[in-house]
Amino acid sequence: MDEPNPIPRRKKLAKCFKEIPFVDDKKHVLVLSSLWNLAMNQPNDPEFPSFGIFKCMSNFILKGINHKDWLLKDQNIYIPYYAAHIIGSYAMNKPKFARKAANSGVIPPLLELLRGKMSWVEQRVAVRALGHLASHSQSFKELIDYEEEIVGLSMKMASNCLKVVYDNFVRKRATERLNYQCDLLTRGVGGLEFENRKAEEWASQLQCWSISLLDCFVKRERCIDLISSNQTNFLKDLSGMWGGLVNKKSPCGIGLIRSLCHTKSGRVSIASSKEVILSLCNTARSSDDWQYMAIESLLLVLKDPNTRYKVLDHAVFYLKDLVEISSIKGRKKVGEMATQVLLQDYGKIKCGQLRLSEEVERVLEEIWDVKVERKKREKLMGEEEIRERKYLATQMKKEGNKLFWGGNIEGGLLKYTKALDLCPLKYRKERIVLYSNRAQCYLLLKKPENVxxxxxxxxxxxxxxxxxxxxxxxxxxxxxxxxxxAKESLMDCLLFIQCNKISKSKGRKPFNKARLISKQICATWLFAAIDSNS
Structure with a gap:
């Protein structure tokens, strides 16, 4: 590294990368740690990929797997982890680096780690590296020979990794944990609590990266039947994978579900799983960062005539509440898209060519009235009539408020309903208050779905x-x-806090919010279900 002349420097680098896996030296772990830092900070630098670093790292991984005596000597147990991380970092951004890595034989040793030949810590960096290789078209071709095994292992890992990390690390006492894993997690900083937090973060990454690897196969329409087979229950598991608060940038399960919904056979499998559809419906009607992905997935399934009527009975009762939404995170006309898809065969229903359940037809008629008929009627009204309807709605709201505060909750609810029927559509602020007031009535009446x-x-x-x-x-x-x-409750509560600073609240409200957040954070802890069954 200190050689100033580029020609001998390149020769020395090439020789070094070729020889060091076959030489025993206590300093190897320091060398790989330094290479890992360089790869993480300068992943686009072509120097090391050009002179054999991928073959070198492959040999180190294989040496660790095949020679246990060497692995347990000195600090060599760290080396396979660093080696796989280095491969993944250099394969991350540059397709030519990824192609060179694949051609250098990194896939078989990474697969050995993916199979669990060492531990979950090495599986994490192996799935990351394979995911980066799969994200580039040229290097992806080199994975096809192993695709069924990679997909099968990734599905298994995504479903089981939280339990594996919990059983093999989190639940163990400090004295039972492997020292090298603790060191890798914490870099020597912090104690038991910090180790647990990092273990949760890494478990989430392991799950998210496994799903990301699967997503690469789905987007190229490979192994879709294996991934979406209802025999494996993987889709049901997938719908509950959300990454947690520790990994907000990954769409996790919802991202793969959306990719499956872009394929014909994927839509059929998704539509056949009631659990997945209900999960999509709940996410579509929540404050989740990936709300739009859920809406898009439902609309894709509803547009397909082969799957539409399998899911309409469920989806219509959730999407009906979204038909007046204008945009989600910059995506325009979301409500219009939902309306168009829901009402695409409404004409056939009206003329008797298509029969659906009475409840579904009632909801579709309600959507038609709000989005079509009522708009037409209000367009034909004069300004005076519009103002009069607004005035009547306001009076009705006041009567509702009086009944509500007097303890007549059901009476207030009826008044708010009449006010909503009267209030012209263009008065959005007034309608917002009326819907929210009526929701408060339903909340006190213990009708959460209506709320x-x-x-x-x-x-x-x-x-x-x-x-x-x-x-x-x-x-x-x-x-x-x-x-x-719990997840949906937590997302709403956190967004509420973001919209209104707690310091401005009065009375018991800050305590109520904090208590609910604490409750839902405990309920949505990645290891919560596993811990409760232990």
Whole structure:
């Protein structure tokens, strides 16, 4: 590295990378640690990939797997981890580096780590490296010979990795944990609590990267039947994989579900799983960062005539609350798209050519009335009539408020409903308040599904402005809590806090929010289900 002349420097690098895996030296772990730092910080630098670093790292991994005496000597147990991480870092951005890595024979040793020949720590970096190789078209071709095994192992890992990490690390006492794993997790900083936090983060990454690797195969329409087979229950598991608060940047399960929905056979499998459809419906109607992915997935399944009527009975009752949403994170006309898909065969229903369940037809008629008929009627009204209807709606709301505060919750609910029927569609702010007020009535009457429906409508209407209706977020969070949807409750509660600083709240409200957040964080802890069954 200190050689200033580039020609001898290159020769020395090439010789070094060729020879060092076959020479015993206590300093090897320091060398690989340094190479790992360089690869992480300068992944696009062509020097090391050009002179044999991939073959060198492959040999180190194989040596660690095949020679246990060497692996357990000195600090060599760290070396396979660093080697796989170096391969993944250099394969991350540059297709030519990834192709060179694949041609240098990195796939078989990475597969050995993926098979669990060492531990979950090495599996994590192996799946990361294979995921980067799979993301580039040329290097992906080199994976096809191993595709069924890679896909099978990745599915198994995504489903089981949380239990593996919990059983093999988190639940163990400090004295039982492998020292090298603790060192890799913490870099020598922090104690037991910090180790546990990092283990949760790494477990989430292991799951997310496994799903990302599977996503590469699905996007190239490979092994779709294996991934989406209802015999394996993988889709059911997938719908519950959300990455947690420690890995917010990854769409995790919802990303792979959306990719499957872009394929014909994937849509058929998704439509056949009630658990997956309900999970998509709940995410579509939540504050989840990946809300749009869930909506898009449902619309793809609903557009396909082979799957539409398998899911319509479920999806229509959730998507109906989204038809007035204007945009989601910059994506325009989301409500219009949902309306168009839901009503695509409404004409056949009206003329008797198509029969659906009475409830579904009623909901479709409600959507048609709000999005088509009512708009037409209000366009034909004069300004005076519009103002009069707004005035009557306001009076009805006041009567509802009076009944509500007087303890007549059901009476207030009826008044808010009549006010919503009267209030012209263009008065969004007024309708937001009416929906939210009615939701509060439903909340006190212990009707959480109605609360979620009305608050979602209020939030859809408020999405056109710069600020979501915070009261609706808080009410929906409580409703989600009532039906046991901890993730959705947590997302709403966190967004509520973001919209309204707690310091401005009065009385018991800050405590209520903090208590609910604490409850849902515990419930959504990645290892919560495993811990409760232990």
């Amino acid at each position: 979620i429906s009305d608050t979602t409508r209020a939030l859809c209407l408020s999405s056109k402005g710069n600020k979501l209706h915070s009261k609706s977020l808080w009410r929906r969070s409580q409703a989600y809590d009532m039906i046991g949807l």
